[in-house]
Amino acid sequence: DTEVTQTPKHLVMGMTNKKSLKCEQHMGHRAMYWYKQKAKKPPELMFVYSYEKLSINESVPSRFSPECPNSSLLNLHLHALQPEDSALYLCASSQDEGGFYEQYFGPGTRLTVT
Amino acid sequence: AQSVTQLDSHVSVSEGTPVLLRCNYSSSYSPSLFWYVQHPNKGLQLLLKYTSAATLVKGINGFEAEFKKSETSFHLTKPSAHMSDAAEYFCVVSDRTGANNLFFGTGTRLTVIP
Numbered sequence: 001d002t003e004v005t006q007t008p009k010h011l012v013m014g015m016t017n018k019k020s021l022k023c024e025q026h027m028g029h030r031a032m033y034w035y036k037q038k039a040k041k042p043p044e045l046m047f048v049y050s051y052e053k054l055s056i057n058e059s060v061p062s063r064f065s066p067e068c069p070n071s072s073l074l075n076l077h078l079h080a081l082q083p084e085d086s087a088l089y090l091c092a093s094s095q096d097e098g099g100f101y102e103q104y105f106g107p108g109t110r111l112t113v114t
Numbered sequence: 115a116q117s118v119t120q121l122d123s124h125v126s127v128s129e130g131t132p133v134l135l136r137c138n139y140s141s142s143y144s145p146s147l148f149w150y151v152q153h154p155n156k157g158l159q160l161l162l163k164y165t166s167a168a169t170l171v172k173g174i175n176g177f178e179a180e181f182k183k184s185e186t187s188f189h190l191t192k193p194s195a196h197m198s199d200a201a202e203y204f205c206v207v208s209d210r211t212g213a214n215n216l217f218f219g220t221g222t223r224l225t226v227i228p
Contacts, residue, residue, distance in 0.1 A: 004157075042204055042218035043158070056215070090157055099146045099208030100165055103216065105157040 003027075004106035006091050012112045015081060021109045023069040023074040023091030029104075031055075031097040032074040035067060035090040036110070043090055049074060081113045116207045117142045120219035128227045133177075133192040135222045137205030140186065147188045148206040148216070149179055158204065164188065175199070200226045 005023045013019050023032065031050045035043035037096075048056035049068040057066075065077040074091055088108045094101040121136040130219040139145060146165045150158040162173025169181040179190045188205060 006157075018159040040221075042221055045215060048215075064118075085165050092158075099215070102148060102160050104160065106151075108155075110155070 004091055004093055004104050006089075006106035006109050007100075008109060009107070010110045010112075012079065012113055013081065013114060015025045015083075017081075018077070018079045020078065021076040021089055021091075021111075022102075023076075023103070023106055024072055025093040026072055027093065027095075027104070028071075029093035029095050030071065031094045031101070032068065033092040034074070035092065036078050037088040037090055039087075041095075047076075048097065055097060074077065081111075083113050086111055116145065116209050116215075118205050118207050118217055118219035120203075120205050120222050122222050123220065124223045124225065126225040127195045127228060129197055130194050133188040133190070133195045133199065133224065134161045135191065135203050135205075135221060135224065137188045138209045139188060139205070141207055141209055143178050143199050143209045147179075147181060148179070148208070149173065149188075149190050150204045150206060152202045152204065152221075156200075161190070161203075175197040195224075195226045199228065200224055 007022045024040050034046040037043040046060045047066045052068045063080045067075040090108045091106040092103040094103045128136045148163045149161040152158045160167045161177050164171045164181045172178045177192045185201045203222045206216045208216050
């Protein structure tokens with residue numbers, strides 16, 4: 001099973017709302033990632049978790065707050081977002097952190113901030 | 115430093131004809147190279163990867179790519195295009211010495227004409 005699942009598929013939220021995105025994998029992978037993808041652009045790395053610890057934060061604004069409750073789950077908590085944060089948010093996982101390992105991507109959450 | 119150049123932003127082929135998507139990379143170290151495909155409103159799917167084994171890499175759905183170190187290229191090919199191949203394709207490089215940062219090309223949109 002090489003599946004990464006993400007919920008919800010679509011999310012519309014106002015700028016004062018608090019919401020969360022969820023990502024799950026059951027491949028025993030030890031590294032998990034959040035990416036942001038704007039239309040017609042490649043994904044941009046936001047966060048990397050390795051062995052449930054935050055490994056990389058690509059200078060993401062604090063209105064995005066990641067959480068890794070266990071090795072299979074990754075959340076992205078959203079608060080006070082701006083319209084420019086509207087994008088496709090992709091979760092990915094890999095066997096371990098390190099460039100040798102391919103990443104498996106989920107289908108994404110399409111976020112619209114109104 | 116790692117970088118990827120996808121030489122064509124858009125490629126159009128007729129169904130049943132060969133596909134060639136071009137990718138050049140720059141890497142300070144021995145790289146891992148990947149091709150991912152993204153269908154509209156979907157996540158990214160791994161087509162194939164190169165990690166210093168055979169230079170000709172076979173992937174899913176009839177795609178293959180050849181690593182040419184002297185030309186710093188990793189072009190993606192398929193002998194015969196199918197309508198379902200219409201999608202966005204990303205060439206990706208990752209250096210194997212550090213954190214699993216994937217460096218994405220800007221993408222090539224493949225159109226298949228019936």
